[in-house]
Amino acid sequence: MPVQVGDYSWQQTEAAVFLSLPLRGVSVRDADVFCAENYLKVNFPPFLFEVFLYAPIDDASSKAKIGNDTVIFTLYKKEVAMWEMLSMPGVDKETKQKIREKSILQAQQTAQEAEEAKAKARREDQKYALTVMMKIEEDERKKIEDMKENERRKATKELEVWRECQKKDEEQKPIPREEKLQQGKQTKEERKQLKHKTVTRNSTFSHHATKGRNSEDIFAEALQESSIPAPRSVGSIKINFTPRVFPTALRESQVAEEEEWLHKQAEARRAMNTDIPEFCDLKEEEKNPDWLKEKGNKLFATENYLAAINAYNLAIRLNNKIPLLYLNRAACHLKLKNLHKAIEDSSKALELLTPPVKDNANARMKAHVRRGTAFCQLELYVEGLQDYEAALKIDPANEIVQHDAEKIRSIIQGTEVNSCD
Template sequence: MPIVLKEYSWHQNTENVLLKVKTGYIQPSAKSCTVLITSQYLKFSLPPFIFELFLSEKIKVDDVKVTYGSNHVTFTLPKEDTGKEWTTIETVGLDKEKKQKWRSDAELEQHEWHKNRDEAKQKHNEKLIKKNVEHQIEEKEANRLRIERLKKEIVRQALEDTLQWKQTLPADNQVAKSVEKIKSVEVAVEAVQEIFEEETDPEEPFEFSVAFTPRVFPTPKRESHKPMEDKWKLQREEAMKLVGCGPEVVEKAEPGWLYDKARELVQDRKYQGAAALASHALGACPSHAGLRLVLAVAYLHLGHWYQAIECSSRAIEQEGIEAEIKAKLIVVRGAALLRSGREQEGKEEIKIGLNKCKDVDDKLLAHLLKDLKFD
């Protein structure tokens, strides 16, 4: 069950509305957040938190800006009606049916927006390709005309030189030699023409195939966290041995026995051993909600509040969990929220969990609520 974020602030100017949503102890980023924004609906999820807002006025979706801070997310929402002052940012008075309809309309609008954006992008790319082809054709035509002019200029210059040379011919005894020179000039002109004609011929298409050598690159192991994980495993095994439950005993034991043993350790205030036992047992039984309940309680007593919130939230979201254990997990998560400074949300969750819990006198909960001094 996701936790709904309710703490936000907003202000406006003539063009934009600035919305700031606090995310508590989790630092948001573009990778960890999923954002959905339409003309009158805003939603983002940051597990285990979620936030949604039904806007009272329309905004320009294309110009929205999202900024991620250390413990907040800021949205810059451009107004569709520039200059209009918003009296409130959220539409009030919506029942569940209307809110569901807004959500469905927002998903359809988001789908249509992505479709139109992709079509516009495709048309823009096609236009660029067409423009590049036209530019290449123009360059080729200009080059052909330039070569044609150059060829004509060379032929003209050669003919002029030939005429001038004929006018300066000597007596009859050198006529034969001069005729041979004229023929050699004409042959040279024809050779120049053939060269230019060869240069202006269209290029012949050419195809070639390339074969790449297959290579296998081994994926390296994680280097930054391995020493820390090995140290944590060693500490966990030592804690389990201190309470008389080594890894070899846990691997052969039944899940029910492990659950009862972990509860007993919590009641004896051996929280480190209980956390180590439950964490090791969850490696073999990851879907055992009872072990997650004991682990969350042990984390809470050890002062690891955020780990207790994450552990209980993961168990609550499991399918097929017993209603009694789910209610107790809600109480534990509320206690963790209360310890982490979010008193209002923590007290609300504790009350909800206690109302759903049938075995309120459970030693696990009684021991926890006594330490919290919660009636």
């Protein structure tokens, strides 16, 4: 028997409803999401969530996003109005069954209409492709016929010119009767040979015109083969490699910069083995974490974020149980775009801000907002939205956090492309 899920949160505007459903281990592959006009269901065995909506929605434009153990819905209302509640009040089992059956029938009808439209579009595409192919073949056939006709006219013209020349020569040169008879015989034979050459030429052209581009390719290949040079003589090239400590070639490296890098690495290793609080030359106030925290706050106010981080680092080494040190250092990392470090410090601050009481509510809200901002700048918008919603649970009247959460929802649903600041 499925386990009914009742743990969810929802918010609304006059035009849309935003529903967040936490499901541990949920994934796109295993979850079955069904959305209709008045009915919404998520089946992720053994969990089952269904709600009979208070008013109709536009199921075609509504969207769902699955990720980070959460299903987030954006449901667009058909009528612009504020709902009194998410689900329809006072629905008995018989009415629920009718709504389920009606929703399934509507979904099947919509799917069938979409399939028919897709098949029609596919047929239109095939028809268009066939028309284009026929036109291309017709143009190619016409081109070949024109080439044959031009070649025939050219051959006919050459024959007529040759005949005119022969005629003029006969008129200008007087010859004896016997030679004339002999020349007449030769002229008949030449005419037969010319006629044979003309027929052969037309036949050859017809053969080449039928083959079209293939004949041109054959002639091009023959020409290319005839122009291939002879193979080169066999030889060997000896290559010597210069031994190098660094993986790059000597021509691509600068020895001075490499030595400086090695020196800095050695200095960094020596610094990591040094315990700063044990330095005997520290001033008395520098051993006070609260004084260091105030010093870091002043440096943050002057936008000297690196110096502020150094002050917070020293304070944390002196006392690593003060949550505000991690929270303030997270703000510095956020300004410097050290996003992973900002997430790490915000999570550490939330870990120390326990139990959740009224005195630490403001600090917890700031930690959620800073971690959510870092997630958004890493384009992890689902995780960022969860932190902003957690901040709104602590301070629901904060208009700035409400505006940023609305902006993240728009990004998740694809209606806005700008990332969070």
